[in-house]
Amino acid sequence: xxxxxxxxxxxxxxxxxxxxxxxxxxxxxxxxxxxxxxxxxxxxxxxxxxxxxxxxxxxxxxxxxxxxxxxxxxxxxxxxxxxxxxxxxxxxxxxxxxxxxxxxxx
Amino acid sequence: xxxxxxxxxxxxxxxxxxxxxxxxxxxxxxxxxxxxxxxxxxxxxxxxxxxxxxxxxxxxxxxxxxxxxxxxxxxxxxxxxxxxxxxxxxxxxxxxxxxxxxxxxxxxxxxxxxxxxxxxxxxxxxxxxxxxxxxx
Numbered sequence: 001x002x003x004x005x006x007x008x009x010x011x012x013x014x015x016x017x018x019x020x021x022x023x024x025x026x027x028x029x030x031x032x033x034x035x036x037x038x039x040x041x042x043x044x045x046x047x048x049x050x051x052x053x054x055x056x057x058x059x060x061x062x063x064x065x066x067x068x069x070x071x072x073x074x075x076x077x078x079x080x081x082x083x084x085x086x087x088x089x090x091x092x093x094x095x096x097x098x099x100x101x102x103x104x105x106x
Numbered sequence: 107x108x109x110x111x112x113x114x115x116x117x118x119x120x121x122x123x124x125x126x127x128x129x130x131x132x133x134x135x136x137x138x139x140x141x142x143x144x145x146x147x148x149x150x151x152x153x154x155x156x157x158x159x160x161x162x163x164x165x166x167x168x169x170x171x172x173x174x175x176x177x178x179x180x181x182x183x184x185x186x187x188x189x190x191x192x193x194x195x196x197x198x199x200x201x202x203x204x205x206x207x208x209x210x211x212x213x214x215x216x217x218x219x220x221x222x223x224x225x226x227x228x229x230x231x232x233x234x235x236x237x238x239x240x241x242x
Contacts, residue, residue, distance in 0.1 A: 097235040
């Protein structure tokens with residue numbers, strides 16, 4: 001089993017690539033890995049309860065840990081998050097890197 | 107957690123992308139934890155440490171230079187080096203040589219140096235982990 005940190009900076013309302021990244025995180029979990037999806041910048045827009053948050057909540061239920069950058073949330077005035085999604089500081093990324101987890105940015 | 111060596115590759119040019127805001131936040135967090143940091147500034151990011159950047163006033167808003175308090179990436183690089191040193195970490199910041207020549211930004215803030223993609227390979231080989239932040 002490997003640990004993965006997938007960082008998503010893009011807004012799914014703007015980029016269809018985001019859906020593939022969500023699928024990647026789900027596939028890695030199904031393959032027996034531990035996966036954290038960290039939303040940052042416009043990636044956090046999908047964390048609001050909305051049409052796109054359904055996919056994120058489904059990821060949470062499938063075993064992906066979904067975190068959102070607290071600073072990006074404050075910048076965008078987002079205070080209410082969809083089910084299963086948790087706000088977190090940017091330090092989380094450093095912790096994963098220092099722990100040797102495989103880290104990707106999209 | 108014990109001190110680690112982390113490598114980051116940056117590619118975005120100054121003042122263009124939120125990627126750099128996030129990148130500097132990650133670098134700052136790593137520096138505050140005392141980790142050793144390698145940065146390979148590639149393509150547009152090679153201008154991040156360019157010394158001739160200067161803050162500007164904002165006449166539209168009626169603000170002078172001090173009131174505008176415009177941040178520059180060269181000052182952010184310098185601040186990163188200071189934070190790392192204060193917390194017992196080292197920063198090896200390499201500006202891609204061909205990239206700075208192409209852009210005419212071959213004057214860096216102290217503590218950064220000229221290099222090549224070969225340095226990035228050395229960084230990755232000798233680091234505990236690597237994060238590449240590409241352009242969109």
